[in-house]
Amino acid sequence: MAQGGAEKRLGDEVEWKLMGTGPAIMNAFREKELDLAYIGLPPAIIGISHGTDVLCVAGGHVEGTVMTGPAKWKGFPEAGDLASVLGQFRGGKIGVPGKGSIHDVILKKCIEQSDLAGKIEVINYPWADLVTEAVAGGEVSAAFGTPALAVAIERFVGGKVLYPPSKLWPDNPSYGIVADAGFLQREQETVERFLVLHEEATAFMRKEPGKAAQAIADFVGIVDREFVLDTLRISPKYCAQLTEGYVASTMRFVPVLKKLGYIHEGVAQDRIFSRGIISRIHPGKDHYGDGIASA
Numbered sequence: 001m002a003q004g005g006a007e008k009r010l011g012d013e014v015e016w017k018l019m020g021t022g023p024a025i026m027n028a029f030r031e032k033e034l035d036l037a038y039i040g041l042p043p044a045i046i047g048i049s050h051g052t053d054v055l056c057v058a059g060g061h062v063e064g065t066v067m068t069g070p071a072k073w074k075g076f077p078e079a080g081d082l083a084s085v086l087g088q089f090r091g092g093k094i095g096v097p098g099k100g101s102i103h104d105v106i107l108k109k110c111i112e113q114s115d116l117a118g119k120i121e122v123i124n125y126p127w128a129d130l131v132t133e134a135v136a137g138g139e140v141s142a143a144f145g146t147p148a149l150a151v152a153i154e155r156f157v158g159g160k161v162l163y164p165p166s167k168l169w170p171d172n173p174s175y176g177i178v179a180d181a182g183f184l185q186r187e188q189e190t191v192e193r194f195l196v197l198h199e200e201a202t203a204f205m206r207k208e209p210g211k212a213a214q215a216i217a218d219f220v221g222i223v224d225r226e227f228v229l230d231t232l233r234i235s236p237k238y239c240a241q242l243t244e245g246y247v248a249s250t251m252r253f254v255p256v257l258k259k260l261g262y263i264h265e266g267v268a269q270d271r272i273f274s275r276g277i278i279s280r281i282h283p284g285k286d287h288y289g290d291g292i293a294s295a
Helices: 006-010 022-030 041-049 082-087 102-113 128-137 147-157 181-186 188-207 209-220 225-234 244-260 276-281
Strands: 036-039 054-061 066-070 093-097 121-125 142-145 159-163 175-180
Touching: 006 188, 022 036, 022 041, 022 175, 036 041, 041 054, 041 102, 041 175, 041 244, 054 181, 054 188, 054 276, 066 147, 082 102, 082 159, 093 102, 093 128, 102 121, 102 142, 102 244, 121 128, 128 142, 128 147, 142 147, 147 159, 147 225, 175 181, 175 188, 181 188, 188 209, 188 276, 209 225
Parallel strands: 093 121, 093 142
Antiparallel strands: 036 175, 054 175, 066 142, 066 159
């Protein structure tokens, strides 16, 4: 979006829509308001299980959920393992974006595996900005969400990362590109051109993070270059490929979603992924582990 030129490269007009959470994106797919979207895959799986016909056609980012909160709390490794970090909030509240979002699912799984189910209250918010405000106002004691949320809490609340994203759920699909199945069938060449643009953008972010951060900051207008760079540094694993690790991590969400009651039956891998296009335009080694260059 910041670089411009997408319409000329795609040969079609583009209408960009910003939505607060993955569940809102899936509602828009169900209403036939979207053709393509960047979305965490758990809400996509929930939508698929309820009959929304979409497919994940590319990756984008992994390990994009982070635990953050005011600096008074002990984080990793000071407090020890995840159960010890979470144990500080026994009897308290943790804020997270919308119910069914990837952050919500990871938080609830972490609480359950730390033997704290029913001992920490999860408060869901429709927009990440509201989570920041909730931490600032003392409505919740900590938060789970995106790297950008963690930077906002650090900037505006004097917060810090309490548990790093790489340790919460390895390779978790914080976002991929999901396409309406009918649009994918009708407009495969358009989807392929979009994925080429996407791969170029992720490569630019990895190789020229300073320039990418400045372009993003100029386009968004409400954050500065350092805010964007700090966001990239917290979780720098960007690529377009759908790796075996990305797919396997996604499939590990299926039984968790079922246990949480978000879906009622399993969802097969071939109902979630269509890997043909991205495998053709991005063969060979993925770049998730490359991180970003210094800036």
